[in-house]
Amino acid sequence: MAEDDFNSKIITAIEEKGVWFDTQELPKLQEDYRLHLTCVRNLFEAMVNKNLLTPDPYKKDKKISDVIQIENLEFTENERNTVLGIRFSDYESIVDFVCNYMKFSTKQLDMEKIRKLLELNNTFTWSNLTENAARPNTRGLATCIKMLRNGAPPIILSLIKDTTHKSAEAIKEINDGLKALADYQKESYKVEVRKNVFGNPSFSMQTAMASPAAMLAEIRKHFASSMPKRHFAEPLIQEIIAEELGADRAERQAKLLAAFQQEKKSAKKEETVDTHELLMEAIRTLGTSYEHIALICRKFLSNSEILQSEHNSFRDKLARFFRNILGLQPPPIIYDVVIVDKKTEAKKRQSIQFSSFIDSLSKRSRYYSSFSVKHTPGYTKIASVPETKALEFLSGQMADCNRILNESAALDEYFKNKANAVDRTKIKGISMELTAVKNVLVKVNQHRAEYVSYKEEQEQMRKLGITGES
Numbered sequence: 001m002a003e004d005d006f007n008s009k010i011i012t013a014i015e016e017k018g019v020w021f022d023t024q025e026l027p028k029l030q031e032d033y034r035l036h037l038t039c040v041r042n043l044f045e046a047m048v049n050k051n052l053l054t055p056d057p058y059k060k061d062k063k064i065s066d067v068i069q070i071e072n073l074e075f076t077e078n079e080r081n082t083v084l085g086i087r088f089s090d091y092e093s094i095v096d097f098v099c100n101y102m103k104f105s106t107k108q109l110d111m112e113k114i115r116k117l118l119e120l121n122n123t124f125t126w127s128n129l130t131e132n133a134a135r136p137n138t139r140g141l142a143t144c145i146k147m148l149r150n151g152a153p154p155i156i157l158s159l160i161k162d163t164t165h166k167s168a169e170a171i172k173e174i175n176d177g178l179k180a181l182a183d184y185q186k187e188s189y190k191v192e193v194r195k196n197v198f199g200n201p202s203f204s205m206q207t208a209m210a211s212p213a214a215m216l217a218e219i220r221k222h223f224a225s226s227m228p229k230r231h232f233a234e235p236l237i238q239e240i241i242a243e244e245l246g247a248d249r250a251e252r253q254a255k256l257l258a259a260f261q262q263e264k265k266s267a268k269k270e271e272t273v274d275t276h277e278l279l280m281e282a283i284r285t286l287g288t289s290y291e292h293i294a295l296i297c298r299k300f301l302s303n304s305e306i307l308q309s310e311h312n313s314f315r316d317k318l319a320r321f322f323r324n325i326l327g328l329q330p331p332p333i334i335y336d337v338v339i340v341d342k343k344t345e346a347k348k349r350q351s352i353q354f355s356s357f358i359d360s361l362s363k364r365s366r367y368y369s370s371f372s373v374k375h376t377p378g379y380t381k382i383a384s385v386p387e388t389k390a391l392e393f394l395s396g397q398m399a400d401c402n403r404i405l406n407e408s409a410a411l412d413e414y415f416k417n418k419a420n421a422v423d424r425t426k427i428k429g430i431s432m433e434l435t436a437v438k439n440v441l442v443k444v445n446q447h448r449a450e451y452v453s454y455k456e457e458q459e460q461m462r463k464l465g466i467t468g469e470s
Contacts, residue, residue, distance in 0.1 A: 296434075
């Protein structure tokens with residue numbers, strides 16, 4: 001009976017810890033990765049601007065579909081700019097993949113993925129960025145940071161200190177969480193054996209309890225049929241046997257239960273929904289669209305240059321000549337586009353003043369970047385206003401984004417249609433960026449709808465006198 005009691009308790013404890021990981025710990029780890037990604041990008045941009053690193057020229061051609069280990073081989077001082085530039089570019093791309101394409105759940109993050117993530121996190125030793133570090137990548141990065149500090153203005157020094165400190169903290173939190181997840185996955189595997197193998201009608205517990213060798217043989221006998229497609233991990237099977245038949249089994253069982261039941265208690269602390277946090281998550285998520293908006297801006301500038309370069313007739317040259325003589329500014333670039341209403345399919349013509357439109361996109365990208373990560377000044381400023389104002393702000397920004405998406409789609413179509421045949425292949429499409437921003441808005445709308453639903457429920461309960469809220 002004691003063994004049956006332990007089995008039921010440990011199975012329940014492991015299942016509840018899995019829920020804790022999925023609802024609390026893993027979302028937090030993903031947030032830590034997002035913070036680290038922002039730090040990495042800020043630091044990389046600063047080093048590139050100072051010509052300390054050269055970005056990988058083939059970065060856009062590399063399709064990241066998995067977490068891969070980045071080289072950490074030695075390189076010479078002359079190679080540092082290029083070699084470390086490529087490795088840092090790859091590192092940023094893979095961390096971006098982790099943030100935006102990996103699913104953070106206990107089902108998805110198995111032992112192999114945990115191993116890959118830990119290897120990725122070890123590409124640079126953020127907690128020990130010194131020039132005498134053991135690994136070449138860390139030494140190279142430390143050297144670049146030292147050169148970046150030399151003669152740098154206070155804002156750059158503050159950026160370096162902030163990004164390296166936050167990265168070190170974030171990676172430590174992530175590594176601790178991943179190691180805890182690895183422990184959970186091991187215990188989860190053992191629980192699977194207890195549930196499926198021990199629970200197999202053909203499995204004889206009486207035979208298995210005769211000796212450790214007998215239990216190993218009985219488990220091996222029924223393993224393939226009870227757990228198809230699962231690897232027979234003998235070290236973990238031996239742990240199960242020790243927990244069942246070892247001289248210290250009572251101590252092992254008590255220690256195991258205590259570890260998971262302690263987590264269970266901490267998971268119960270949060271029983272109510274934090275509506276303010278939910279609303280701020282929606283706002284932070286909106287901020288993550290900044291990079292896609294910035295890329296749209298850059299592509300439009302390139303496309304406009306191509307179109308303007310086609311206006312090189314004698315009449316165009318003569319007009320430019322007289323403007324230069326008279327000191328006149330060139331006329332504003334205006335593109336007449338066709339806006340399509342996605343709901344009604346109605347079409348309307350609209351004139352877009354290009355420089356104003358680009359300026360608006362650029363400002364929006366920078367503004368969104370300021371609150372795309374928790375605890376930044378931009379995020380803290382919005383978090384300090386009343387929820388009603390924050391919700392009004394969010395709704396207004398979403399409306400603006402939808403309008404910008406429609407105008408951008410129309411301008412994208414304009415560039416593709418108006419370019420000469422010889423230049424058409426040079427025009428850069430923005431369909432991927434538009435889709436990415438739309439996906440962000442879908443997530444934002446889900447958070448907003450959830451927030452509104454909770455607030456309405458709270459208000460209804462308050463009116464009924466069920467809660468003590470006023």
